[in-house]
Amino acid sequence: MTTQFPPGIQLEKEDERIMTLNIGPQHPGSGHMRLIIKVDGDYIVSCDPDPGYVHRGEEKMAEHRNYLLNIPHLERPVIHDSCNILYPYCLAVEELLGTEVPERAKYIRVIASELNRCVYTMYWLGIYGIFLGHSTMFMWPMADRELLIDLLEAMTGARVTHSFFIPGGVRNDVPPNFEDRVLRQLSYFEKRLKEYEDIFYQNPVLKSRTEGTGILSREDAIRLGVTGSVLRSAGVDFDLRKKEPYDVYDNIDFETQVLKEGDSYARSRVPYLDMLESCNIIRDALTKMPTSGSVRVKLKPNPKGSADEVYRRVESGRGSLGMYLVSNGTPQPYRLKISVGSFRNIICLPYLLKGELLGNMPAVYWSLNYWPVEADR
């Protein structure tokens, strides 16, 4: 016989103080995932992330298409960062096919991937702003992101799904006087980033909310296997662009952004510092880029790789993004395993949220630089 509760809030059991909240998948603070959070009062007792609502089977789809046809659908998980997600795939296929990429194409790739990192980070920053109730920080990056998208559109012909990187180079050359346009845009972009610093990162309310919450220590960060900005905010100097330079990153002068605090504030600040550093990378790449030359190597219509295994990874907006490609000599990949930073970062969420206030949940959750669609692949 069940107990009749009076009208009012009904807990799971009458004698328990613990209440279960299903935050997501239909919730303004969840993204395409569910967080099963148990709260005692306003304190979080346990958190169980439940991703998988937008799984699309990208890896399985890749087994039925040849190396070139895989390009348009592989960028779908993160359309805001579509150059970076194609980067490891192109590197792996080039290694498998034994293709040498022209020098100019390598620089164009670096520029496109850094612009794309900024586009992604602006989107992420906007959502971080609205998660903390800062609506201006939602609107400003969304507006300024359009200018960078315009640059990429002039470069690739598409706004977000560029399909720009292909095995053997890039799809097309950059338009004439592209360099001036990029430089003009970058100076405006850096000016705006300083305004973001004033209104958002130096905001006393934001600092009081995020500093000292969800602290991830250096040891835990290494043990839990987080990557990218989350790892670098915990004091680990690990940037794949420095540690395992791909294409021409070893020719370019830039610094890795590392913070020591490991709290939500540091985690939210490292992508911002990365954006500033991306501007320097783009400037440096523009000066060192060969002024003329081919940008792609003509591949055979249906290229076959040798029966081999390749693993290449790059530093994307969300951390290390690796592609493990197994070929058995046919035109299609035998197996493509995508290892994404989003999924590896969300693993540490239950550890960070335990004992925190419910009000800290959005600040900690979105500071992990997590993209639900990419994590589900």
Next chain:
Amino acid sequence: MSTIAPKFRLGHFIASLTDNIFWGVVLFTLIGLPIVFIVLFLIELPEIDGKLLSPYLAVTYIADPSRTLPIIQSLIQTDFFKIVAFPGFGFAALIAGATIFIERKFLAKIQLRPGPFYCGKVEGILQLMADGLKLISKEIIIPAKADKPIFWAAPVLFVATAAAFVSLIPVAPGWVVADLDVGLIAVFAIIGFFPIITILVSWAANSKFPFIGGIRALHQMVSFEIPLILSLLGIVILTGTLNLSEIVASQAGIWWIVFLPIGAIVFFISILAELERIPFDLPEAESEIVAGWLTEFSGMMYGLVQLGSYVKLYAFAGLFVTLFLGGWHGPMVVPPFPEEIITEGITMGPISIKIPGLPLFSQEMLNGTLWFVIKTMGVIMVILLPRGVFPRIRIDLLLHVGWYKLIGLCFLNLFIALGLIYGGVLGPEGFIQ
């Protein structure tokens, strides 16, 4: 051919018109005229301006509209008009609507976007009406296990409490619905109702997110009511009255914000918390608890709560103006009503207009209302501004601010007020009167 009425024929249209006229005349003769005579026979009609109000006199108003002036003037002086229209709810709702429009455009300008743009052709000025129509036409969904009577009653109660709050605010000299000698205590009493309604809603909705939001709202409102009340005691000490009209009258020279800036700041921060506005919008924190205690409201129930919260915003801004910014005081800007219009009339070409009665509103009233509205809109703009600048604060920091910092500042404010009295600066024997 028109697509609206594809089978339109003029003959049918004229036939339908004559049909309607015929039935109107028949019904009026059979039912309307007997009712008019019953009314004339049974009910004693008021005597206005020396003439008995009768239907025949009312018909003559059509010929000469200026004859309705005495009626309008006697209507304006009734309590009904004060409650419904001018210093009461209608005026407050109008300012609330203007506030919503200003908030949207003002925030949009801060955030590099145009804001409402299409509805109403001119800068989206009819967007609020469109939103209201949308809310009215939406289905009202009540949770299955909700406590229905309380859940239904809550939005109405919220608006009614906000309207009761509005009735205490003096807009112009003599223009206040309830001119109480204990006005400030009545304000505190009415503010005390809002947390009760909030917690009733959140409990009655029988849902988790409203419950958390309601508990948060309760924490917030209760802990900020204390600094809210304490910050106003300085003014009570200096003026020696609780009547809001007298408090305004005492600021004819210098406004109280000059002497009590700390009290004004504390009161302003407490207003933000009481109104659940950013950075204190924890009860409606959408990224944590959906919409807080408003989550289960739908359709016009949500619309009523929003209307109530904007009316409450106006009332708090008006209270701030009343207490700290000198209420209706300000230099005369409205020109006085010329006497010649009453005695001689205005001649405009072939038509001459004569207004036989007195002017409807006095110069003081128009001037006071103008200054009151200007100051109130200024305060409202400052209340709206943090939404573009600050993120949401956390609950522990909120309680820390409320209980630890603001109450301390309140006592500092009280000491300043006492110092002004005993130092001989203000008060009955002070050198500033």
